[in-house]
Amino acid sequence: MLTTLPAPYDRVLTELRGLMPDARLITDPLRTLAYGTDASFYRLIPKIVAIVESEAEVVGLLRVARAHATPVTFRAAGTSLSGQAVSDSLLVVLGDGWRGCAISADAALVTLQPGVIGAEANRKLAPLGRKIxxxxxxxxxxxxxxxxxxxxxxxxCGTAQNSYRTLESMRLVLADGTALDTADPASRAAFAQSHAHVLDALAALGTRTRANTALAERIRSKFRIKNTTGYSLNALVDYSDPIDILAHLMIGSEGTLGFLSAITLRTVPEHAHKASALLFFPDIAEACRAVALLKPTPVSAVELIDRAGLRSIENKPGMPPAIKGFGPDAAALLVETRAESADALAAQVEGIGAVLAQTTTIGDGAFTTDPQACEGFWKIRKGLFPAVGAVRQTGTTVIIEDVAFPLDRLADATLALQALFAKHGYHEAIIFGHALEGNLHFVFTQAFDTDAEIDRYRRFMDEVCAMVVRDYDGSLKAEHGTGRNMAPFVELEWGPQAYALMKEIKSLFDPLGLLNPGVILNGDPDAHLKDLKAMPAAHGLVDTCIECGFCEPTCPSHKLTLSPRQRIVGWREIARLSRDGADPARLDALSAAYDYQGIDTCAACGLCSTACPVGIETGLLVKALRGQRRGAVAQRVGDWVADHTAGTLEMARTGLRLADLARRTVGPAALDTAARVLTGGHVTRLPRTLPTATRFTPAPAAPTESSDAIPEVVYIPSCVSRSMGPAASDPEQTPLPQKVEGLMRKAGFRVLYPQDLAGQCCGMPLESKGLAAQADAKADAMLAALRAASRNSALPIVMDTSPCALRLKKRLTDGGLAILDVAEFLHRHALPRLEIVRTDEPVVLHLTCSTRRMGLDGALTAVARACSSNVVIPEDVGCCGFAGDKGFSTPELNAHALRHLAKDVPAGAKSGYSTSRTCEIGLSQHAGVPYRSIVYLVDACSRAKAPVPAF
Structure with a gap:
């Protein structure tokens, strides 16, 4: 469907094409829909999505927008909960060019570009004992x-360590395209010349506000608790320099005053020693009394959970069974304290314990320093929001609001909130939050599909706002930003005088009102009831998605085509249009685009499920759609492949031999052309690291007089390992199964194999094509063979390819069958039986998606570090995007996923290591060094501890 833009967007698009490549200007219906969502319950579809890569592009874009009076909204990750990252005009999205990070020599300051993920900044600071x-x-x-x-x-974080309080300086771009670096004297001087009127007006605003004693005190009191309602008016009373005022007003301005292109923050200590306790109280009042007592103690976090919240997580691992017997008013506090040393931590725990002894607790609760237990507590706390999302009715959305109250009123305010839930029928609602700061989150589910439901939401929010402001003088937004849903209530909280100040600030920075209009300040009293996001049923596999976007950093196709969130958004709309039959032309356009954007370029790696709050694996949806898309012929082909695995593998070997011969005789270009022709375009380009053909025939295991004398292990080489040998250019030419068998024997194991090895396959290639029935049949047949080979589950079984190991583990229903991934086997069983001679040579390690999903990334890393003192794990690489055969059929996915790999390969590195042969093809292609199984590294660095028995 040809996208025709209305005026003035057609002219804006034309001019933007002079500033940036057309590929980064998006107007098609699928991707504009996909970008028209954030984590809130609003949806606006932009006319144009512009992916910017530099400040110069932002400056040019703002000038174009200003010339055509076109509204602009800036977007980073789109995890915004209040609707501040969506637009029906020009949406500006950060590309890859905004990931700069510079740490000062003493690590007291960190300068970050806006595209750096918060956790990435902390990972860089962690070795220095600091964090943001x-x-x-x-x-x-x-x-x-x-x-x-x-x-x-x-x-x-509280109120002492947020961006406002830790801001050192920033670089920003105003609505007229003017850039200012507040740390650069030359930039400040130039800005003072060109924008004297702005600085004079800000200075006057500050002087006027500070002179108004009542207003100044009102502002100070509002920011003693968490508050992100409206603009950061505290800048007017905290600072007198107009540039300082300007910079601090930008914090919390939600893109309505300008664009932040870099920020320097003062870092804070990240203490390595931590202790946590999950404590239970008979009621909210006693829990809140405990919070007040804890406030002056050295606690770093105190999280409150109400009784409804406890019920939602009472069956989670790590929760004490006694919780189910607690009374209807019980509440919990999750408390953490941190210190520089173990002794200091022990002293803090003792002091905090003495304070808590003054309160009434129920059940068992004590501080622990066990990292796994502490992580479990915090995982439970973070699971509260998705606990509601996972059980919501299809068609409803999850709403999370956050308010703050003076700490001495927290208990009464919590009870008042609970009463409003009951009054308006939100019986599933839960309350939790950062109690130390009087900050409460409340989560409930809401449908917006009828006028009655919208009116229920209206009445509830009106009463909540009135209660928070009039009864408790609290904050309507504590940390999630004003956005759209609280914009109509800003004046209610702040009063006419302060609200007038905010309007002056907006007019001064953005006189044409083009930056993120409708956000923070909105004169429409019903603005929070408009542009509500529909959440219709799409597929049972993804209907619980809350569109938070937590999945996106894990996805190899994110920014190439669609992320998991965007795939679900797109499929929801396709499903709705298919069901309603209202707009066939739009349905056809979305469906046609979705084939490539949504289905073909999905790696189906499953990493999204590890980040998803409700555990959704979007790849399962994609595989199901692939299965629906395939006709009867494809099903019959799948049946034939499943029944003739050995023959299929022999055909693959023949293809690899012919490809190797052709590459050596006619060259890569002619080979690529032949591959496209012979595969009907399925294979578009063959990598230069294409494997050679191999075939593995197990050496017979010699009989032994005593089966107890030598430990036995069943080894099942994957079908890929049995058919794909090393690349012709790889200095190491021993096929993987032969290397594994040799290493096992070196470690003193007797190696056994299942029957009919040539025909065994876990079904992964079939599953990835959506041929679920055939894939499951192959996996079940392999498990039966392994059960027999392991003497009815008496022996461990080792799989040399991580994706296959994960598939077998997921398919396994017999808990007695011990299937070990190769990393697991090496770490637990082989290394203790080998003498390792570590190398100083740099080793580049790739943690496959399957390794991460099985929780074996630590084991694989430990194996590599046992062999090398210089292990490098590229920080910008997750899933490699090769995805079985996607590296052949959709090489752009592999290239995109590994676009940052080469820069992280250290000088002197001669090889990389992983646990998936197909992943290693793409990694070798894009890293510039050959990748092999981790088995090769262990074999090269090891020797037998004892004589190896003859077989």
Missing amino acids: GPDPASINTAKIGGIAANNASGMC
Whole structure:
């Protein structure tokens, strides 16, 4: 469907094409829909999505927008909960060019570009014992630009360590395209010349506000608790220099005053020693009394959970069974304390314990320093939001609001909130939050498909706002930003005088009102009831998706085509249009685009499920859609492949031999042309690291007089390992199965194999094509063979390819069958039986998606570090995107996923290691060094501890 833009967007698009490549200007219906969502319950579809890569592009774009009076909204990660990252006009999205990070020599300062994910900044600071102050729950996805623009805080951040309080300097671009670096004297001087009127007006605003004693005190009191409602008016009373005022007004301005292109923050300590306790109280009042007592103690976080919240997680692992017997008013506090040393931590725990002894607790609760237990507590706390999302009715959305109250009123306010839930029929609602700061989150589900439901939401929000402001003088938004849903209530909270100040600020920075209109300040009293996001049923595999976007950093196709969130958004709309039959032309356009954007370029690696709050694996949806798309012929082909695995593998070997011969005789270009012709375009380009053909015939295991004398193991080489040998250019030419068998024997194991090895396959290639029945049949047949080979589950079984190991483990229903991934086997069983001679040579390690999903990334890393003192894990590489055969059929996915790999390969590195042969093809192609199984590294660095028995 040809996209025709209305005026003036057609002219804006034409001019933007002079500033940036057309590929980064998106107007098609599928991707504009996909980008028209954030984590809120609003949806606006932009006319144009512009992916910017530099400040110069932002400057040019703003000038074009200004010339055509076109509204502009800036977007970072889109985890915003209040609708501040969506637009029906020009949406500006950060590309890859915004990931700069510079740490000062003493690590006291960190300068970050807006595209850096918060957790990435902390990973860089962690070795120096520092971190950034803000710690939102979305920190693994949220980017610095959004964190600062929303003044996000979090569990430990409080009001002392947020972006506003830790701001050192920033570089920004105003609505007219003018850039200012507040740390650069030359930039400040130039800005003072060109924008004297702005600085004079800000200075006057500050002087006027500070002179108004009542207003100044009102502002100070409002920011003693968490508050992100409206603009950061505290800048007018905290600072007198107009540039300082300007910079601090930008914090929390949600893109309505300008664009943040870099920020320097003062870092805070990240203490290595931590202790946590999950404590239970008979009621909210006693829990809140405990919070007040804990406030002056050295606690870093105190999280409150109400009784409804406890019920939602009472069956989670790590929760004490006694919780189910607690009374109807019980509440919990999750408390954490941190210190520089173990002794200091012990002293803090003792002191905090003495304070808690003054309260009444129920059940068992004590501080623990066990990292696994502490992680479990915090995982439970972070699971509260998705606990509601996972059980919501299809068609409803999950709404999370956050308010703050004076700490001495917290208990009464919590009870008042609970009463409003009951009054308006939100019986599933839960309350939790950062109690130390009086900050409560409340989560409930809401349908917007009828006028009655919308009216229910209206009445509830009106009463909540009235209660928070009039009864408790609290904050309507504590840390999630004002956005759209609280914009109509800003004046209610602040009063006419302060609200007038905010309007002056907006007019001064953005006189044409083009930056993120409708956000923070909105004169429409019903603005929070418009542009509501529909959440219709799409597929049972993804209907619980809350569109938070936590999945996006894990996805190899994100920014190439669609992310998991965007795939679900697109399929929801296709499903709705198919069901309603209202707009066939739009349905056809979306469906046609979705074939490539949504289905063909999905790696189906499953990493999205590891980040998803409700555990959705979007790849399962894609595989199901692939199965639906395939006709009867494809099903019959799948049946034939499943029944003739050995023959299929022999055909693959023949193809590899012919490809190798052709490459040596006619060259790569002619070979690529032949591959496209012979495969009907399925294979578009063959990598130069294409494997050679191999065939593996197990050596017979010699009989032994005593089966107890030598430990036995069943080895099942994957079908890929049995058919794909090393690349012709690889200095190591021993096929993997032969190397594994040799290493096992070196470690003193007797190696056994299942029957009919040539015909065994876990079904992974069939599953990835959506041929689920055939794939499951192959997996079940392999498991039966392994059960027999392992003497009815008496022996461990080793799989040399991680994706296959994961598939077998997921398909396994017999808990007695011990299937070990190769990393697991090496770490637990082989290394203790080998003498390792470590190398100083740099080793590049790739953690496959399957390794991560099985929780074996630590084991694989430990194996590599046992063999080398210089192990490098490229920080910008997750899934490699090769995805079985996607590296052949959709090589752009592999190239996109590994676009940052080469820069992280250290000088002197001669090889990389992983646990998946197909992944290693693409890794070798894009890293510039050959990748092999980790088995090769262990074999090269090891020797037998004892004589190896003869077989």
